[in-house]
Amino acid sequence: MTTSFVGSSIQRREDDRLLRGEGTFVDDIAMDNTLHAAFVRSEAAHALITGIDVTRALEIDGVVAVLTYDDLAGTPLAAPLRVSQPHPAIRHARTPYPLARDEVHHVGQPIAMVVARDRYIAEDAAAVVHVDYQHLPVAVDLVGAARGEDGPAHSDMDGNVYASLSEHVGDVDAVLAKAEHVFEYDLRYERAAGTPLEGRGLLATFDELGGRMRLWDSTQAPMMVCHGLAPLLGLEPEQIEVISPDVGGGFGTKAFQLYPEEALVPWAARWLGAPLKWIEDRKEAFVGSNQLRSQVTHVKVAVDGEGHLLALDVRYLHDNGAFCQFGILVPSVTASELSGQYRIPNLRFSFDAVYTNTTQCSPYRGSGQPYATFVVERMMDWVARDLGIDRAEIRRRNFIPPQGMPYDTGLSFPHGNRSVYDSGQYPAQFETLLEAIGYDGFAAEKAAAAAEGRRIGLGLTCYVDVGGTGPYESTKVTVLPDGSVSVVAATSDTGQGHETMYSQLVADQLGVPMERVRVTTGDSRRTQYGFGTWGSRTAAVGGSSAVQAAATVATKAKAIAARLLEVDAGDLELADGAVRVKGAAHVAVPLTELVIPARFGRTSGGESSPGLTAASYWSPSAMIFSSGAHGVVVEIDPETYDLNILRYVIAHDCGKVINPMLVRGQVLGGFAHGIADAFYERRHYDNAGQLLNQNLMGYLVPFASEIPQVEVRHMESSSPVSIHGVKGAGEAGSVPVPTAIASAIEDALGFPIDAMPQSPLTLFELAQRHGR
Amino acid sequence: MRVSPGEQVTVKLSVNGIVHDVAVESRWLLSDVLRHQLGLTGTHVGCENGACGCCTVIVSGQPARACLLFAIQLEGAEIETVESLAAPDGELHPLQESFRRHHGLQCGFCTPGQLMNAKPLYRQAPEMPDCELRSALSGMICRCTGYQGIVDAVRDAARIEDEREDAK
Numbered sequence A: 001m002t003t004s005f006v007g008s009s010i011q012r013r014e015d016d017r018l019l020r021g022e023g024t025f026v027d028d029i030a031m032d033n034t035l036h037a038a039f040v041r042s043e044a045a046h047a048l049i050t051g052i053d054v055t056r057a058l059e060i061d062g063v064v065a066v067l068t069y070d071d072l073a074g075t076p077l078a079a080p081l082r083v084s085q086p087h088p089a090i091r092h093a094r095t096p097y098p099l100a101r102d103e104v105h106h107v108g109q110p111i112a113m114v115v116a117r118d119r120y121i122a123e124d125a126a127a128v129v130h131v132d133y134q135h136l137p138v139a140v141d142l143v144g145a146a147r148g149e150d151g152p153a154h155s156d157m158d159g160n161v162y163a164s165l166s167e168h169v170g171d172v173d174a175v176l177a178k179a180e181h182v183f184e185y186d187l188r189y190e191r192a193a194g195t196p197l198e199g200r201g202l203l204a205t206f207d208e209l210g211g212r213m214r215l216w217d218s219t220q221a222p223m224m225v226c227h228g229l230a231p232l233l234g235l236e237p238e239q240i241e242v243i244s245p246d247v248g249g250g251f252g253t254k255a256f257q258l259y260p261e262e263a264l265v266p267w268a269a270r271w272l273g274a275p276l277k278w279i280e281d282r283k284e285a286f287v288g289s290n291q292l293r294s295q296v297t298h299v300k301v302a303v304d305g306e307g308h309l310l311a312l313d314v315r316y317l318h319d320n321g322a323f324c325q326f327g328i329l330v331p332s333v334t335a336s337e338l339s340g341q342y343r344i345p346n347l348r349f350s351f352d353a354v355y356t357n358t359t360q361c362s363p364y365r366g367s368g369q370p371y372a373t374f375v376v377e378r379m380m381d382w383v384a385r386d387l388g389i390d391r392a393e394i395r396r397r398n399f400i401p402p403q404g405m406p407y408d409t410g411l412s413f414p415h416g417n418r419s420v421y422d423s424g425q426y427p428a429q430f431e432t433l434l435e436a437i438g439y440d441g442f443a444a445e446k447a448a449a450a451a452e453g454r455r456i457g458l459g460l461t462c463y464v465d466v467g468g469t470g471p472y473e474s475t476k477v478t479v480l481p482d483g484s485v486s487v488v489a490a491t492s493d494t495g496q497g498h499e500t501m502y503s504q505l506v507a508d509q510l511g512v513p514m515e516r517v518r519v520t521t522g523d524s525r526r527t528q529y530g531f532g533t534w535g536s537r538t539a540a541v542g543g544s545s546a547v548q549a550a551a552t553v554a555t556k557a558k559a560i561a562a563r564l565l566e567v568d569a570g571d572l573e574l575a576d577g578a579v580r581v582k583g584a585a586h587v588a589v590p591l592t593e594l595v596i597p598a599r600f601g602r603t604s605g606g607e608s609s610p611g612l613t614a615a616s617y618w619s620p621s622a623m624i625f626s627s628g629a630h631g632v633v634v635e636i637d638p639e640t641y642d643l644n645i646l647r648y649v650i651a652h653d654c655g656k657v658i659n660p661m662l663v664r665g666q667v668l669g670g671f672a673h674g675i676a677d678a679f680y681e682r683r684h685y686d687n688a689g690q691l692l693n694q695n696l697m698g699y700l701v702p703f704a705s706e707i708p709q710v711e712v713r714h715m716e717s718s719s720p721v722s723i724h725g726v727k728g729a730g731e732a733g734s735v736p737v738p739t740a741i742a743s744a745i746e747d748a749l750g751f752p753i754d755a756m757p758q759s760p761l762t763l764f765e766l767a768q769r770h771g772r
Numbered sequence B: 001m002r003v004s005p006g007e008q009v010t011v012k013l014s015v016n017g018i019v020h021d022v023a024v025e026s027r028w029l030l031s032d033v034l035r036h037q038l039g040l041t042g043t044h045v046g047c048e049n050g051a052c053g054c055c056t057v058i059v060s061g062q063p064a065r066a067c068l069l070f071a072i073q074l075e076g077a078e079i080e081t082v083e084s085l086a087a088p089d090g091e092l093h094p095l096q097e098s099f100r101r102h103h104g105l106q107c108g109f110c111t112p113g114q115l116m117n118a119k120p121l122y123r124q125a126p127e128m129p130d131c132e133l134r135s136a137l138s139g140m141i142c143r144c145t146g147y148q149g150i151v152d153a154v155r156d157a158a159r160i161e162d163e164r165e166d167a168k
């Protein structure tokens, strides 16, 4: 093979149109006669709706319709939306009606939909829809909600716990009972949200004659949306064209299905007989788009005198907001990684998943993994402290060694395989980090700083990050009559550069220049079975399916060329757009000349199917785990408690790298989310369930001025699971950052940091409490 | 001039060197008029309250947030949007080229605003210390890149431009 694109920092094919302002985001699509929707959303966190008056709204010139629950009666939209990730542990499934029926459960829940000639008018009308509320008890605080002291969040429930799950390996109680040391710790993590810069957006149009719905949706999961919509619209999935065009970031927020608006907008477009557009504004995004992160944990750990982990018992509460459309996915992901990078022979988790009267939760970059890292790695620091062992040394004593791979943690991963680490070099990775961050010399550095009245601290954390989640992903590869190659992938791109990534993989397999490969992603007109982009899975799972499909096409091409050239297929290779004899490049047949014989498959004999085309639905046979270690040195201002990051090192292993530039982009982008999660972003609810910071002035997404430079050290432990050794890089950059920062702040200030995020104010208060 | 709510008046908007007669209502934002009346959808909207910088265009030489301006205010102003950056022959502006080389964009939603915000300052960027450049670029949210690629791109654009000049 002469070409090799995999492994090089190829510039992105997406960039040209985006740089020129010629991208196509949902709101950039204009159709004649389009109507515009706006929503009336609950102003109460928990209330009965005792009346809705739409009269004044209907009087406004340009208003076409105002829909409430009653208008949906008799349609599939009059029922609550489905739980799309069911689990037997769910005892009380509660999901929203697309438009609230009689009870609202969080501020921002849609109550009425206004349709008008333009968005300005739709918003005017939404503002004069009058809703009467009879307020009900509100559950906001996770612990209070779990204990049943607050709420209930749903008036037909006694408490707020909707699911409980527990699993164990070994005999945790027996070991805890007789261990030399048992320590107990409490930890807490607060609410944040993905906050993509482009909000959600929908444009739906129904072709009455053809019986087809077309929906442009700013989503990470168009195939899931398509299949989720089918029963609501009474159509076959093949009649629903869900297209995710250019998407302005997702980070999990858009990996959901279905949001109420996603059901209502296409339904109403069909009912009204006109294209209908809804573009989420920022205020709606704050209350209507999913959030994540609040969790409260109690840990019991048994260790011997040398700090070897013997048993770990983790109990936690998970706040899922008002509903559970994603079941217990997030707390289950937390559970699957509670072994961290360590051998822990006896392990048990149990969690309660809890409703509160806040916006619903679903995965946000890292899903449940940041919690798992926070719990395990803070614990490692504290066990080291409590035993008087160096915190690097205690990790060394407990790492899973490379020769221990694959390592079965004994835990399961939700809806999939067991949590078995496929490969990794944890000890070497950690030493790389320690060297780069200057761990050995840090005590002296800290003392010198202290002598000047400066408070600096070093933080450490290791982590694992799941990449290869199933069940499968699909790609179809076809050599077109002109010799160019079409790649159709079910995943959707939200900024990762999938067009570039898939082109690199397929161009290598088929020996064609990258420009000859055209890539379509996230379009249900072109493929039906597949999932989408989340959980660092696209390069590993989607990538494997692309490689497999392309390899099948290559095999077909060789078989046909072998007959035409009268040589053995084993002597052939694909290069320069042709199939040729190895070592005799002039004996070749161009791919273009194989297209027709392949199409008349019967005459070519031996091929499984006609055409130079193949689809792959590749399933990972086991889980795939990336890993890494982060180190940071921070300085805390003794007066203002502001955080200054002096240096930050990431040692990172995501298996084989397809495009180093893109991987670095993912790591640095994730890192910024991690910094945000550590010190800037928090969704503040008051006790009445009102979100206090509903805009980007109050919710502090960091700017360039807050994000420091980072040193990234790569390692490459190829995955034995994926076809091409790739693991996944989308989330790993963010998962460990708050934990590393917590560790560093604790080192600088000398009191425990057991909650995240922190801020100057919370640190000041903690310092007061600790008499500093 | 008195304009009542809902009434449309025609304003002359000079955008990228072309003067358009556009009928607008008094409350229509410049961002909406650029996007939906003039079809210049390169200017994006991320918050509509001046916090994200996505909608940044250049108004009479200075970066300005199109979501904080009413189109009706802008008769006589020279408005430049991202669509004006590339040369008439299609060659990317040095800033655009630099963003591409330094992976200064992922989803591309913030990119037009980042480019327009950087346009008046990229010539000075090579001399600016890192923290100064970062604070010059602050106020502009990018949710994808973690900013390193953007900072590198803005810093390197002048060099790319000079290199091109030398090659001519």
Ligand code: FES
Residues within 6 Å of the ligand: B044, B045, B046, B047, B048, B049, B050, B051, B052, B053, B054, B055, B056, B065, B066, B067, B068
């Ligand atoms: S859209 Fe104008 S600043 Fe955010």
Ligand code: FES
Residues within 6 Å of the ligand: A197, A248, A249, A495, B104, B105, B106, B107, B108, B109, B110, B111, B141, B142, B143, B144, B145
């Ligand atoms: S590239 Fe996505 S917001 Fe900047």
